[in-house]
Amino acid sequence: MAKKIFIAAAPMQAAPYLCAMQILDGLLVSKATKEDLKIKVAQLNIEGKKTPHLAAILIGSNGASETYVGAKVKACSEIGYKSTLIRMEAEVSEHKLLEVIEDLNADLDIDGILVQLPLPKQISEENVINAIHPSKDVDGFHPVNVGKMVQGLDTFVPATPYGIMLMLEHYKINIKGMHAVVVGRSNIVGRPMSILLSNNTTPGNCTVTITHSHTHNIKKLCASADIIVAALGKPNFITADMVKEGAIVIDVGITRVADSSKKSGFALKGDVDFEAVAPKCSYITPVPGGVGPMTIAALMKNTFLACQQKN
Amino acid sequence: MAKKIFIAAAPMQAAPYLCAMQILDGLLVSKATKEDLKIKVAQLNIEGKKTPHLAAILIGSNGASETYVGAKVKACSEIGYKSTLIRMEAEVSEHKLLEVIEDLNADLDIDGILVQLPLPKQISEENVINAIHPSKDVDGFHPVNVGKMVQGLDTFVPATPYGIMLMLEHYKINIKGMHAVVVGRSNIVGRPMSILLSNNTTPGNCTVTITHSHTHNIKKLCASADIIVAALGKPNFITADMVKEGAIVIDVGITRVADSSKKSGFALKGDVDFEAVAPKCSYITPVPGGVGPMTIAALMKNTFLACQQKN
Numbered sequence: 001m002a003k004k005i006f007i008a009a010a011p012m013q014a015a016p017y018l019c020a021m022q023i024l025d026g027l028l029v030s031k032a033t034k035e036d037l038k039i040k041v042a043q044l045n046i047e048g049k050k051t052p053h054l055a056a057i058l059i060g061s062n063g064a065s066e067t068y069v070g071a072k073v074k075a076c077s078e079i080g081y082k083s084t085l086i087r088m089e090a091e092v093s094e095h096k097l098l099e100v101i102e103d104l105n106a107d108l109d110i111d112g113i114l115v116q117l118p119l120p121k122q123i124s125e126e127n128v129i130n131a132i133h134p135s136k137d138v139d140g141f142h143p144v145n146v147g148k149m150v151q152g153l154d155t156f157v158p159a160t161p162y163g164i165m166l167m168l169e170h171y172k173i174n175i176k177g178m179h180a181v182v183v184g185r186s187n188i189v190g191r192p193m194s195i196l197l198s199n200n201t202t203p204g205n206c207t208v209t210i211t212h213s214h215t216h217n218i219k220k221l222c223a224s225a226d227i228i229v230a231a232l233g234k235p236n237f238i239t240a241d242m243v244k245e246g247a248i249v250i251d252v253g254i255t256r257v258a259d260s261s262k263k264s265g266f267a268l269k270g271d272v273d274f275e276a277v278a279p280k281c282s283y284i285t286p287v288p289g290g291v292g293p294m295t296i297a298a299l300m301k302n303t304f305l306a307c308q309q310k311n
Numbered sequence: 312m313a314k315k316i317f318i319a320a321a322p323m324q325a326a327p328y329l330c331a332m333q334i335l336d337g338l339l340v341s342k343a344t345k346e347d348l349k350i351k352v353a354q355l356n357i358e359g360k361k362t363p364h365l366a367a368i369l370i371g372s373n374g375a376s377e378t379y380v381g382a383k384v385k386a387c388s389e390i391g392y393k394s395t396l397i398r399m400e401a402e403v404s405e406h407k408l409l410e411v412i413e414d415l416n417a418d419l420d421i422d423g424i425l426v427q428l429p430l431p432k433q434i435s436e437e438n439v440i441n442a443i444h445p446s447k448d449v450d451g452f453h454p455v456n457v458g459k460m461v462q463g464l465d466t467f468v469p470a471t472p473y474g475i476m477l478m479l480e481h482y483k484i485n486i487k488g489m490h491a492v493v494v495g496r497s498n499i500v501g502r503p504m505s506i507l508l509s510n511n512t513t514p515g516n517c518t519v520t521i522t523h524s525h526t527h528n529i530k531k532l533c534a535s536a537d538i539i540v541a542a543l544g545k546p547n548f549i550t551a552d553m554v555k556e557g558a559i560v561i562d563v564g565i566t567r568v569a570d571s572s573k574k575s576g577f578a579l580k581g582d583v584d585f586e587a588v589a590p591k592c593s594y595i596t597p598v599p600g601g602v603g604p605m606t607i608a609a610l611m612k613n614t615f616l617a618c619q620q621k622n
Contacts, residue, residue, distance in 0.1 A: 147456065214518075
């Protein structure tokens with residue numbers, strides 16, 4: 001998309017200023033992150049050290065889950081990691097799944113373990129997350145890793161929020177002191193995002209408001225935000241009237257919407273009405289090609305980190 | 312303090328309404344909580360079950376720490392818990408302290424362990440917190456317990472935020488959908504408070520803004536809040552112009568300020584300019600006699616919970 005010059009009110013400034021809207025290109029940053037990891041893995045090989053190895057467990061045959069796991073395995077291959085894909089049928093028992101996780105925990109060659117969510121109804125997500133050894137929990141969902149993130153300690157940060165932080169870092173966007181509104185409070189995105197943005201880090205140090213289904217004045221809150229992180233999974237929820245001029249908009253939503261014009265029969269829609277919102281923004285992520293690829297890049301970084309703890 | 316009738320704008324309503332300011336009496340609620348625990352302990356004794364046992368470690372002789380630990384030990388005695396106070400000199404090594412914690416972890420009679428903060432410089436707070444077994448971490452500072460709190464799972468919630476939630480529950484204040492502004496992002500109060508208020512619980516389900524030293528428009532943010540939680544440790548920081556009519560104000564600050572008129576030589580000051588702010592509030596906590604006693608009551612509840620896991 002071509003850059004567009006327009007007048008916008010700067011965050012934290014009263015006077016209007018010239019502002020160029022910039023796309024936060026997740027594909028580009030993801031590629032750069034993976035290239036960097038590729039060089040590091042090559043170096044590990046030269047030094048005769050261990051190659052990072054990710055194990056992914058996929059249960060059943062949900063279309064979106066297939067796509068996500070496929071992309072993760074492909075990223076491993078591109079970078080030079082080893083990967084193991086374990087498929088289990090949709091009817092698998094929790095007990096059987098926990099046994100497989102236990103084996104992976106004990107396997108010295110496996111650095112990272114991920115179980116693709118969502119899980120079938122007979123399996124407790126909590127039990128599965130708790131079963132993965134924290135040192136192999138590259139998704140960063142284990143309570144001890146969540147706790148460390150809250151306390152600002154080194155840990156595996158959940159891949160989607162981590163990917164967003166990597167993107168903000170890549171574009172050198174100074175967000176300190178900005179007011180961020182996070183829409184959605186999921187354990188996977190909204191909650192960790194609200195913590196990372198408000199932690200005493202760079203990027204970070206934002207004033208952060210976390211909103212959810214019980215929030216009354218969501219439109220007004222968003223309209224006052226310097227940064228909006230939309231992570232609720234409702235296509236086109238964030239409309240132009242909810243975005244102030246010059247805001248940074250991060251779109252985490254990725255919903256499959258029926259679209260007969262597409263070969264696949266569906267289109268991917270974000271939580272942001274991109275066409276209407278983009279011209280008002282200083283920075284915005286597209287869907288697809290924004291947060292999605294960064295999630296995979298962040299997972300790859302976590303897997304490298306998990307391996308490094310052993311090397 | 313006598314109740315006062317005045318006109319105030321209700322949270323979430325445009326029209327003014329009659330509002331009576333009410334003191335949230337931490338002493339009263341704390342006493343009720345402790346009475347309840349006392350009955351439960353008596354019942355445990357009748358059933359021949361284990362009596363809750365709290366071990367407190369106090370390092371050095373800081374006046375405030377002495378007071379806090381003294382109050383905790385006294386509360387144990389009032390309720391009928393066993394308590395063990397371990398004093399260590401200010402110069403104690405981290406190694407020695409960790410050894411003592413290890414012994415307490417292994418001691419089957421000890422249910423809860425707390426190490427009074429702050430610690431001397433030669434000791435890492437992180438190492439000490441991580442050394443306490445999560446099942447005995449009644450302060451709720453261990454990463455795994457913090458993570459569980461974030462994920463809304465049963466755990467030990469840090470005593471001060473837990474005490475505040477108990478107080479809101481006691482007074483049956485319906486805070487769902489209110490906008491809470493938390494001033495301060497400490498691991499002990501501000502951060503967990505922001506999480507608890509925004510979790511999908513009752514009380515809870517607030518829209519929450521967390522603020523800190525890099526927040527630009529703190530006065531304006533507070534002035535728009537339905538609930539203010541002041542936890543920054545700056546006496547009289549929250550002034551009347553920062554509080555809207557009808558707001559709920561929770562004062563976590565408790566700073567010792569020199570006062571020659573007092574026998575002790577100091578007075579305890581909250582973060583809120585109580586005299587000026589109180590008349591505008593629907594509810595407010597005093598200092599002392601608000602959050603402080605509730606912190607101890609919450610610790611007692613956590614200790615009971617820790618014991619219950621064994622009984």
